[in-house]
Amino acid sequence: MPDSLCLANGERVLADLNALRAIGAYNTGVHKPTFSEPHKQSLDWLAQKLPDAGLTATIDGIGNVFGSSSKPAPKLLAGSHLESQNYAGWLDGPLGVVYALEAARVLNPDPSFRGAVEVAAWCDEEGHFGHFLGSRSYLGQVTEADIDAARDRTSGRTMRDALADVGLARRPRVTVEPGRHVGYLEAHIEQGDTLESGHLAIGVVTSIVGVWQYQINFVGEQNHAGTTRMAARKDAGLAVAKFCVAIDQRFPAACGPRTVWTTGRITLDPGAPSIIPGAAEMLLQIRDEDAGIIARLEQLLRTMADDVNAKGPCTVTIEKLRTGAPAMMNPGFQDAIEAASKAFAGGRSLRMPSGAGHDAQMLATVMPAGMLFVPSIGGISHHWTENTADDDIVTGAQVFVDACRRILGG
């Protein structure tokens, strides 16, 4: 097919992204939690746009939006999500949805092109009510009881009430149709500064890292902060602080080149100024694309805990909350993105793992999947100042459309 038919319309892409930003705007970002009024308006906006790409729109019973093609041809599923974290960025999610819409608008109408791009906006990737609820529902992994139990992590509102409020109660849910798609492609902002600092335009995602999570519980002895001498104390708060520092000192020698670990929460019990903490806990998260490295770090962690228990005065136990297998991206899809980068981005691409989770990791369990990243200015993520240069957005759109064409064999 002639190249001219494969050109993304950069102005249309920017106009669409800005239209989505205007719904639920917060400073230069958006506040669009799952099933908020601006989120529902964004779903409706997409549903109204899909016919322009020759697609029939459906919003299903968990808030997923699908654009389905009746073209008797190989189909590629593409998309991302439309809700945001609270008071967060305008591109995290919408970029991938608008790229998918653009690819469908460019490729689907051509009668000489044998493929079709179908569009998906997965609901609640950001986890207001759960863990990848939209894409997991599509894979058949979310039961009605799961929905009964789900609540908004901020407001506590039940998911049933939220679905009813946006008019989605009692709608059927769409699930995967085996064999329908040749695969799934998703674009996203990088959420880090690797591309920007390397003056690159496109990240070719090799894998989505696994996330392992541990709750580490310390037990000491609660006592009066005025009458208990220092030598007699079993201070669980001091024990948790020492453990954090020990992780910082010992993990670098055992980790891989891109391993990251984070203590996101520390809680002292009872948490009063005049009481020596009798218990404490920390949440530790480790991410890597290599499960072998994680296994090594987990072993180190357990050795460190044994040391604490042997030396005292506090005891510690480690509870594994989450084991996240890394998701490998399809090598053929990686090649297609790289070839598209050579054609439209001067080859300024880098193969790299994704440190953040994405719906593509769920889809990768049932079909070939791929992801491409565009640069994030300053690497800022989950904050309303998150941004990407317009030129990078337009280049990314063109590479995405061309990668879809290549994957569909056009």
Add this chain to the structure above:
Amino acid sequence: MPDSLCLANGERVLADLNALRAIGAYNTGVHKPTFSEPHKQSLDWLAQKLPDAGLTATIDGIGNVFGSSSKPAPKLLAGSHLESQNYAGWLDGPLGVVYALEAARVLNPDPSFRGAVEVAAWCDEEGHFGHFLGSRSYLGQVTEADIDAARDRTSGRTMRDALADVGLARRPRVTVEPGRHVGYLEAHIEQGDTLESGHLAIGVVTSIVGVWQYQINFVGEQNHAGTTRMAARKDAGLAVAKFCVAIDQRFPAACGPRTVWTTGRITLDPGAPSIIPGAAEMLLQIRDEDAGIIARLEQLLRTMADDVNAKGPCTVTIEKLRTGAPAMMNPGFQDAIEAASKAFAGGRSLRMPSGAGHDAQMLATVMPAGMLFVPSIGGISHHWTENTADDDIVTGAQVFVDACRRILGG
């Protein structure tokens, strides 16, 4: 006066303490928060007992109970408190009130004895609604606006509602009458294990330590726990952990023999498993009877903060929340307690500071004050398992009565 008239009635003291334990009992302790129904019943119990000691009872508008003598003689004020921490011990407070009642019962009726013991039960020493509200009200330091603003720290109930519920609304408040008392004496359980481990019967309190409190605030950069490389992080959570460990390493070389310090609370912001903390705070409390030592530790703390700010990657500021001057106990009162210990406890006494706060520190600002401690089994405090051996309770009562006699010059 003959010694026989100065003997405490040990069985009566134990019976009274057990009667107070039965009001609001919780396992072997009590649950008697300020202005709870069991607390009000305990105030009424005391008011009914005071006439046995020749005292006129008053419950004032902040819940203080006073027993006043009409004897034209030097008067010693004695007492403690009747409310408890939540689900806490039976002796923390009531011991000192019953000792004061017993001293008044033994000494006041004797027409040949020129002194009188007056009894006070200070309301809310345990701080459910504020900070030493009862004794501070007696000193004229609590305004009506303070009472308007006060709320129960557990339930959030306003103090006005609580006062009305127990029938104390719109009562006048009793304030200190300069020159009326030769001083104030209070008995309390030790809340530590110094006496028990030294096989001692009486602690002669030299001072009530000062409490200094600091909020230490760390600022880093909030970011995504998956996409932000370790080298690029400004993790405020790690900074707070390192600071706690540094305090543990550096304070021992600069502190005094009985200095204690406690980090009772650590908060990471936003406190989510997948977000690098952008801010963190810790509450640090330091106690000592020597303000010079505190000044040295505070200087060390500020030097350590300067180091953090110079090295990065996070910044730290120190906010002083509370400056607590130590309260010195009257040397003559200490001598009287020690002499009484020689007479009735085989001299098994120790001069020691109080690491915990008591109403005596407030009274010490306007009159000579003294305190005596009895042993705590296992040093347990603020827990329903708190206890003291009956023999130690009885010995303490006798020493207290004799110390009152000596202070009043009998």
